Amino acid sequence: MKSKKLGAAVIALKEGLRHIKAYQSCSDTELLAICDTDSELLESRRAEFNVSTAVVDYRAILAMPEIQVVSVASPDYFHAEHAIAALQAGKHVLCEKPMTLNLADAEAIIRAVRETGRIFMTGHPTRFTPAFMLAYKMVRRGDIGELFMVESEYAHNYSHARGKDDWRVDPRRDPFIGGACHAVDLIRWIVGVDPVEAFAYGNHKCLTDWPVNDAYMSVFKFANGVIGKVMCSIGLVRPYTMRSVFYGTEGTIVCDNMSATMQVASTWNSNHEKHADFATIPVEVDNHNVEGEVAALVAAIRTGQPPQADVCEGAKTVAACVAAVESARSGKPVSIDSSFMQ
Numbered sequence: 001m002k003s004k005k006l007g008a009a010v011i012a013l014k015e016g017l018r019h020i021k022a023y024q025s026c027s028d029t030e031l032l033a034i035c036d037t038d039s040e041l042l043e044s045r046r047a048e049f050n051v052s053t054a055v056v057d058y059r060a061i062l063a064m065p066e067i068q069v070v071s072v073a074s075p076d077y078f079h080a081e082h083a084i085a086a087l088q089a090g091k092h093v094l095c096e097k098p099m100t101l102n103l104a105d106a107e108a109i110i111r112a113v114r115e116t117g118r119i120f121m122t123g124h125p126t127r128f129t130p131a132f133m134l135a136y137k138m139v140r141r142g143d144i145g146e147l148f149m150v151e152s153e154y155a156h157n158y159s160h161a162r163g164k165d166d167w168r169v170d171p172r173r174d175p176f177i178g179g180a181c182h183a184v185d186l187i188r189w190i191v192g193v194d195p196v197e198a199f200a201y202g203n204h205k206c207l208t209d210w211p212v213n214d215a216y217m218s219v220f221k222f223a224n225g226v227i228g229k230v231m232c233s234i235g236l237v238r239p240y241t242m243r244s245v246f247y248g249t250e251g252t253i254v255c256d257n258m259s260a261t262m263q264v265a266s267t268w269n270s271n272h273e274k275h276a277d278f279a280t281i282p283v284e285v286d287n288h289n290v291e292g293e294v295a296a297l298v299a300a301i302r303t304g305q306p307p308q309a310d311v312c313e314g315a316k317t318v319a320a321c322v323a324a325v326e327s328a329r330s331g332k333p334v335s336i337d338s339s340f341m342q
């Protein structure tokens with residue numbers, strides 16, 4: 001027998017637009033309500049997507065018993081407030097990245113998930129990007145031997161992307177936590193074990209009116225000895241992409257989130273004979289696959305199993321980013337403590 005559709009709602013409707021479309025296109029969900037403090041935007045989304053309930057105060061959504069799932073797509077520093085309130089109202093939550101901007105908020109969400117038993121998923125889109133998903137599969141399959149080094153990046157230009165009311169310029173929103181969390185989460189996911197130490201340098205030469213560093217170079221040491229590098233800049237002049245390289249003892253994968261191909265160099269050919277092989281593999285380009293995120297969330301709710309980017313995964317990425325920022329500030333390597341999430 002087909003299960004009843006899950007009633008869904010979206011809080012904040014800019015990036016939340018992708019969530020609106022994903023819930024409307026998913027056969028297991030029905031979009032019942034939307035919320036934004038910008039009443040003009042709210043009305044235009046309500047009219048365009050024919051949503052029955054549109055409210056400026058998110059608490060009105062949480063009071064609706066027919067809603068089981070809430071997407072939190074508000075500015076980063078509202079994530080904890082909105083997610084915890086939704087969990088405590090008995091809703092499952094899909095929360096945009098970064099899960100939080102600090103560890104205290106991350107711990108508070110973990111506690112709320114444990115107390116309420118609801119499903120919580122952090123929306124880390126790289127885990128649903130076709131090239132990265134294929135890279136993940138190839139690494140797990142052993143196609144490039146044993147992984148020993150990984151790198152990724154957050155290469156953006158925020159000159160015109162400050163967020164409504166300039167919320168990205170708030171010093172609480174360090175670009176390494178708010179932006180480079182994409183790259184840090186990607187390398188954490190690909191490596192598959194926790195990073196234990198971070199070291200980073202930062203500077204501030206491009207967006208000189210930004211209150212914090214606008215560029216970082218960071219390295220991470222993982223528990224299994226793998227080393228990783230993440231570059232972050234929000235002021236560079238270059239097209240946006242997340243060029244990522246995964247180095248194994250028997251091959252290398254070079255891929256990103258914007259290209260229709262990825263490159264794989266391997267010491268094995270397709271007949272399992274040892275010799276150098278270089279392949280260019282076509283991949284679908286889907287950089288913001290919120291449909292994939294919603295499908296994973298629905299599967300987790302239906303099975304009761306946590307999604308792969310669960311609350312602890314979201315928090316561990318926050319912890320790694322916070323350690324890198326602290327290292328750039330102190331000039332010293334910083335241990336990454338994930339023990340509070342066990």
Ligand SMILES: NC(=O)c1ccc[n+]([C@@H]2O[C@H](COP(=O)([O-])OP(=O)(O)OC[C@H]3O[C@@H](n4cnc5c(N)ncnc54)[C@H](O)[C@@H]3O)[C@@H](O)[C@H]2O)c1
Nearest residue numbers: 012013014015036037038073074075076096097125163164
């Ligand atoms: N997954 C991705 O690749 C990706 C891309 C962009 C943004 N994001 C994340 O999505 C979130 C939103 O970013 P954005 O680019 O949409 O920002 P934005 O500034 O473009 O839009 C924010 C929206 O939130 C609304 N809002 C603000 N406070 C609110 C509140 N208390 N209640 C309800 N609505 C409120 C604003 O009116 C605005 O419409 C952030 O967490 C950001 O990091 C993720």
